[in-house]
Amino acid sequence: MLSNFKVVLVETSHPGNIGAVARAMKNMGMDQLRLVSPKLFPHADATARASGADDVLRAARVHDSLQQAIADCQVVLGSSARDRTISWPSVTARECAEKWGGGAAKENIALVFGRENSGLKNHELDLCHYLLRIPCNPDYSSLNLAAAVQVVSYELFVASGREYASSIGDRGEEPLATAEQMEAFYTHLHETMADIGFLHPERSRSIMRRLRRVFNRTQLDTKELDILRGILRFSQNHNLK
Numbered sequence: 001m002l003s004n005f006k007v008v009l010v011e012t013s014h015p016g017n018i019g020a021v022a023r024a025m026k027n028m029g030m031d032q033l034r035l036v037s038p039k040l041f042p043h044a045d046a047t048a049r050a051s052g053a054d055d056v057l058r059a060a061r062v063h064d065s066l067q068q069a070i071a072d073c074q075v076v077l078g079s080s081a082r083d084r085t086i087s088w089p090s091v092t093a094r095e096c097a098e099k100w101g102g103g104a105a106k107e108n109i110a111l112v113f114g115r116e117n118s119g120l121k122n123h124e125l126d127l128c129h130y131l132l133r134i135p136c137n138p139d140y141s142s143l144n145l146a147a148a149v150q151v152v153s154y155e156l157f158v159a160s161g162r163e164y165a166s167s168i169g170d171r172g173e174e175p176l177a178t179a180e181q182m183e184a185f186y187t188h189l190h191e192t193m194a195d196i197g198f199l200h201p202e203r204s205r206s207i208m209r210r211l212r213r214v215f216n217r218t219q220l221d222t223k224e225l226d227i228l229r230g231i232l233r234f235s236q237n238h239n240l241k
Ligand code: SAH
Pocket: 078, 079, 080, 081, 082, 112, 113, 114, 115, 116, 117, 118, 119, 120, 132, 133, 134, 135, 136, 141, 142, 143, 144, 145, 148
């Protein structure tokens, strides 16, 4: 968990956005949510939009002021879609992740997000060490609040180096086929194509070369190879009937 990062939402109007922020945070392994004077909270819309992240919502701390919400933080970043007339030192979401992500920072780091309609006020940015920017279309630069939290927390997640291999499917569990197993497969494939009358002896070399190219483009694992050989055996048996 990126527990030293505290997501602070200032005077959020729509409780649905608070729920969507909780969800975005949990997706990226964050759980520290602080709310400064939210208009409506707790609220059914927040819980609904949080989906399975209602634990993050339940644990959210509510504060009366931004000062209170960031009191225990050593680094404070105020995120803003707008360029300001006064120039604060600024970092992009990626630079923020490179600088303080990756488990390097021991400090508590506040990521402060503003109101949906008016963002953060200048006196609130005065409490921040850096302006945090998500680079985007300059003609349309204001992201939805939860989308902004999503982008920043995604960058922190990637920088944290936590295991993010896909858990979809079982790819990776079976050992890859060896060269010997692949050769046995090509022999079997060749035999089967001859048995079923598909291969013309004169063209068999170029067809086999092309087929090797197809299979060499993908690295088959032993289970996938078993399936293909099962299909070949089935075609041979079927052909004999
Ligand atoms: N209309 C507001 C923006 C509201 S979006 C304004 O003019 O400032 C709500 C919050 O999402 C912003 O206060 C900011 O914290 C964050 N946000 C939205 N787009 C962003 C961007 N491109 N970069 C950094 N933060 C952004």
